[in-house]
Amino acid sequence: MADQDQDFQLSNVQGDILIGLSKITEIFYFFQITNPAAFQSQLPNLTPLITTADKATGEKEAIRAFKVRKQQKLSGIITGDVLPVVGVNIAFSQKGLVKLGVIPAGTDALDEPLFAAGQKSDAFALADKGVGDSPEKFTPDWDEAFLQQTHEIHGVLLVTGGSFDMVNDKLDAIKAIFTVDNASSIAEVATLAGDVRPGKEKGHEHFGYKDGISQPAIKGVDDVDGKKPLPGQTLVDLGVALVGRGKDVENHPKRAPWAKDGSFLAFRKLPQFVPEFDKFLVDNSKPIEDDFPDAPNPADILGARMVGRWKSGAPLRITPLADDKELADDPLRNNKFKFNPDSQEMCPFAAHIRKMNPRKDLLKFGPSEATVDPHLILRRGIPFGPEVTTEEKLTKRTKYERGLYFVSYQSDLQQGFSFLQKAWANNPAFPFPKNPGVENFQPGFDPIIGQVHGEVRAMTGHNDDATDESLPLERQWVQSKGGEYFFSPSIKALRTVLAGQPEPTPTQ
Template identity: 30%
Template sequence: MSGHTPGALELDDIQRGVLSPRPTPYAATYLVFRIDDREHGREVMRRLAAVVTSAADPAGALGETWVSVAVTCHGLRALGVPEASLATFAWEFQQGMAARAKTLSDVGDSDPRHWEAPLGSSDIHVVLAAVAPDAQRLQAAIERARPVYDELPGVTAIWRQDCHALPTETEHFGYRDGISQPAVEGSGIAGSNQLETPLKAGEFVLGYPDELGGVQTPQPHVLGRNGSYVTFRKLHQRVAVFRRYLRDNAHDPDDEELLAAKIMGRWRSGAPLALSPLRDDPALGADPARRNTFGYEHDDPAGFVTPGGCHIRRANPRDAAVAGDVRLHRMIRRGAVYGPPLPPGVLDDDGADRGLMFTFIGAHLGRQFEFVQSEWMNNGVFFGASDTRDPVLGAHDGTAELIIPRRPLRRRLSPLSRFVTTRGGEYCFLPGLRALRWLGDLTD
């Protein structure tokens, strides 16, 4: 175990992509591979162990440029990991994301039958993600990684998604993204909310105690420890539909911006309603030290300022009084924009594919990602709002009105359309660096 203090995070064995926030601005690429030859697949794992940067080197020679590698359950099987070992992984991971479609509300246009090929199929084995501050450094990182797989005909690249920061540094709906991240004990990386106590490392990294005192470690120990589960989802954003909803339901341009803030819980600049309830405050939205340090319970328990059903309050209720323990459902979230922006003011769809590559990292697929997706994004019982859905990510069918708390009367708006559809995704395992070498050294 290389002489580490028991219980201390072994940062030199954890992939940097698990704990480090992406750079701002950024460029990113996702590459998906199928393993057709077991020995070639194992050789890829051996080579990747030398390319992947560890969390112990956040300011190394490559700066804010790094490569991460994740493997699906089908991928582990293709590498020859024994079935007895696969059975010790989370059962959601074993099933795969497509099989979990009903729980995740991937229905209608988001049904796996409509996903972009080959996403959702058993051909998804290895996912390589490269992140850099700009396109030039990203391309250099991809070129450095290219020998890992180009020389091995038994490993085939089958899908690619390029991502980039928009000039506005927002996502396609116009909101500043990537604001809220939890602090992880022992990581050395501060969380974005100074009021939040750091979470136990076992909530995000396998092999360490979590908030309940349990330790989740797939077997054998060398494979499971210092790994994490990662969810990646390609989410198509219907920008014109979103803009038209705001325009049709607002009284004037100022009211349109207020409505956008009430839907998200933040103004487009990133300034939270909790700290700037009446008007946008771009200086606050640009200040990482202030824009995420707030709660709800003391000043706004009823949601008159930040609606209980808005996106950020659903995704992280913070200190609000809700059913259950919020800390058990915290996630590390990352988002990377893909596709061209829809020009400002355009209310008609131009047919371009644009959206967000969403990534979740954690140690508990069920009570973190799947719970939030099913119980918080697509239900409202946890805060006393029956079966209402998240206004941004919810699986709307055009029948449920949007209701915004307001004195003396609630504001009732027209039924919500589905603004975001799933184009594909998968559950993966991010092995530690020793685990990558172990996978490379497997024998039949």
């Protein structure tokens, strides 16, 4: 660990950032601060409820032990299906920090232009759907809450737990903290609830693919006390996740000192058009020859080549011809692979997981620490909405909204979420193969999250017998309906600067 990180403590970091809050259900409560002075006086009463990274670690260990006891039918003193664990974190928008007087209006005290401007100002560059042919004239096709035409979003409370009742009760208790004599210092802008999918679909997003397999490991967190990153897991600098740590210090020397140990949160509401996606796979899949009787469903093959993994989570790079659930369930093998920068026969260049983490593809431009690692993010999202109904399956049309509440943490939005979406997912020329063998060859868009204004997207590599063949992608099956950029402060900052008290000193 670098010298400037010797004072690092998990107890000073909000738990969702480095560890992730344990959850079956999660509520995102977006709020406006109506009485800044009252809010700051009440914030110290919330701080003890915040789940820190060390507490989140302990809770995950307790949940693992509980599952073992449950499997062995030795419940001990704990009964029920889930542990009564509830997590709480809080984050603020630029407008919220200005409202509290923490940041002067019109300034970029955190040296993060995207955060200062807000996500709505970034919607055109992200290629979200909307009306207008320039950033200045653009109005994104977002939910009203995120357009913020009537109520600004100043912050978001993240509350997680094993059931909706647990989470809702905790949210009510938090609201009570900010209420005195029936007067509240905050007002609701929107409340969104997500749930882990049921039964065998647990851990899978709504298209059916196992999610969250490839997360980076963090130096000083995942490689201490005898711990080691899993095979294939990238170990990144602490400063990739936290402000004021590691390489973030040299990359952003002008950031406000109180921001240390905080992280930028990118939130996106991403509805998914599942019946339409499934129909596309059926309509565009390649028939299997008769001499392969045990071959997987053709639609599953096409889906795997678009995602880069089978639905089980097994990586196409290791098992390109058939799904392998045993491999998928083995954390020592399911992420242990590199891409061949000269070929997309086993995994398309445009496949979602290859776009988001082009392992070895960029080595000709420099080491991974310089070309890939700074752009990796910590993903903490959760699905929302009901399972696909029989009616939707029959009509092949979405009737009920469902998708993913995307959450990522990073010390630098421009190098993290924003870079991944704009420079990699939305860039048909990325990644850059060394010898594609075809003049003017382009891998194509990320077929899952890639976006473009006014054009039909396409990808190559869907057909492993003709990898330069282009596949038109008739629509976007994931469409953003809005979001915001937030900052998740350290515990010290919540107790001091955010509460209207003096900035913490290095010894505090």
